[in-house]
Amino acid sequence: MRIDVHHHALPKDYVSVLRGKGIEAAGGRDLPAWDVAGTIAMMDAHRIDKAIVSVSAPGANFGDPAEAGRIAREVNEFLAELVKDRPDRFGFFATLTLPDVDTSLAEIAHAFDELSPHGVILLANSLGTYLGDPAFDPVMAELDYREAVVFVHPNELPGPEVPGIPPFAADFLLDTTRAAANLVMHDVPARYPAVRYILSHAGGFLPYASHRIGFIVAAMTGRDPAKVLDTMAGFYYDTALSASPAALPSLLAFAKPGRVLFGSDWPFAPEPFIGYFTSTLDAYPDVDDDTREAINHGNARVLFGTDA
Structure with missing residues (x-):
């Protein structure tokens, strides 16, 4: 049975907020229908034992910190109730309010002290500011104190789209890659070593371009390329x-051994997509049974502990 770390929820009140702002799509993908019963049916069909749910892009902050704080609190309370009702099937990542630091710190305190999340979701860029920016250091320091897992999810790029190519097709992969490179560029993983990062969609382009990015980061920062690559x-x-x-x-x-986790991207990924990628993982000849079992659930159990 699988533990799904990339799994989204769309609470009705949150969807109403988005539509009230004229947002009918996320990353170019129309907001899909979502409910608990349909989600569990999909999980059962694909042997997903537990899903760590989160709210995807565009997140909670639309430029007003007070509004962002209200949205994040409502989302997190909703997801905590979902977990309370079905702890056997769900956990959750708490939503924060970056780029606003003060409301993010307040929501970290509320979530971790009152709601018991599995970690937090942070967008790769928040209103154009990327993870790794020194302005976010107070949030990273608090997450380090909490020994938090951070699920890094892409957002729309802070620039124009290519006409006809929806952001979720290619831009999302670049967004995650940018965030990962920026985290390493500013040495955030070394400065806040208790934070564990999950990069969406296999890290975007990072594994494929890792040595290119690693040597450039090393040259720009004066660090050892091998250490930069080891961090990534x-x-x-x-x-x-x-x-x-x-x-x-x-x-x-x-990726280092033990660092690959199962993800579905439900409900933004329709069920046929999930079926294709899941069946490919199950049948891929170059993955042995022990590695497949670790990807499906073993690595997540180690990362999250007994709560997974």
Whole structure:
């Protein structure tokens, strides 16, 4: 049975907020229908024992910190109730309010002291500011104190789209890659070592381009290229929309052992997509049974402990 670390919820009140702002799509993907019964049916069909749910892009902050705080609190209370009702099937990542630091710190305190999340979700860029920016250091310090897991999810790029190519097709992969490179550029993993990062969609382009990015970061910072690559290989990576014969070899060749986790990207990934990538992982000839079992659930149990 699988533990799904890349799994989204769309609470009705949150969807109403988005539509009230004229947002009918996330990353170019129309907001899908979502409910608990349909989610559990999908999980059962694909042998997903537990899902760590989160709210996807565009997140909670639309430019007003007070509004962002209200949205994040409502989302987190909703997801905590979902977990309370079905602790056997769900956990959750708490939503924060970056780029606003003060409301993010307040929500970390509330979530970790009152709601028991599995970690937090942070967008790769929040209103154009990328993870790794020194302005976010107070939040990273608090997450380090909490020994938090941070699920890094892409957002729309802070620039124009290419006409006809929806952001979720390619831009999302670049967004995650940018965030990972920026975290390493500013030495955030070394400065806040208790934080564990999960990079969405197999890290975007990071595994494939890791040595190129690593040597450039090392040259710009004066650090040892091997240490930069070791830091990037130490991120966790999920398989959402990425367990393919093209992506898996690069991911498994680069990531450290124990760092690859199962992800579905439900409900933004429709069920046929989930079926394709899941069946590919299950049948991929270059993954032995022990590695497949670790990806499906073993690595997540180690990362989250007995709560997974």
